[in-house]
Amino acid sequence: MDRREPHDPDEPAYPADVDDAPPDPLSGLAIVAAQRRRVRDSDVDDRILFGVWGVAWLVGYAAQWWTATTSPTRTATGQGGLVFAAVAVIALVVTLVHVGRATHGVAGTSKQVGMMYGWAWSIGFVGQGLLVAGVVDAGANPEVIAIVANGAACLVVGLLYMAGGALWQQLSLYLIGAWMIATAAAASLVAMPTGYLVMSLAGGGGMLVAAVLAALHRRRA
Helix, strand or coil: CCCCCCCCCCCCCCCCCHHHCCCCHHHHHHHHHHHHHHHHHCCCCHHHHHHHHHHHHHHHHHHHHHHHCCCCCCCCCHHHHHHHHHHHHHHHHHHHHHHHHHCCCCCCHHHHHHHHHHHHHHHHHHHHHHHHHHHHHCCCCHHHHHHHHHHHHHHHHHHHHHHHHHHHCCHHHHHHHHHHHHHHHHHHCCCCCHHHHHHHHHHHHHHHHHHHHHHHHHHHC
8 A cells, every 4th residue: 555644735735846947927027137238238338438539529629729829830739739648548548448348248249349349449549640640750831730630530530430330230329420520521621720629619529419418318218
């Protein structure tokens, strides 16, 4: 005769294996939410890129304009150039660190794209510096040097913004890149030192406005 232990009413009649049990709906939603946060955190934040370069251009080009107003050549002096170089280096470092963190832990093609995009900023500005050095060595006058330096810097930032917008499918990043290229064109067509002012207000100010709009958009989303 089969003898069985009496059933304990406090224990389930058919114990289930915890590992085999399907997740409850709340756990499933938590998994989905965590995955969305991971994807969102891996995106390059346009607020940071707009903000850091907006401040750099607003301050850097304003300093160059201020020193140029009292310069005999109507171009920026060494002090203005140092201020711009300092804020540009800070903005570049912030950009590289942010892109690196945004793509950290992302495997495969996305990680490679993010790393290549980050290095493109360094390569672009090294090329811009060498281009300006070549113009100086060729004996160009100070106004031509200033126009080339400003235009090349705008082209580097504008094209990289447009490339980033295409890579991460961010229309705002793409449009502000186009705006920067238009700013470079406008600044090259006006006399110095007004060109510095155009770069500061239209370039830097435009990026700061874009940073505010991007923040509002993310908050609504």
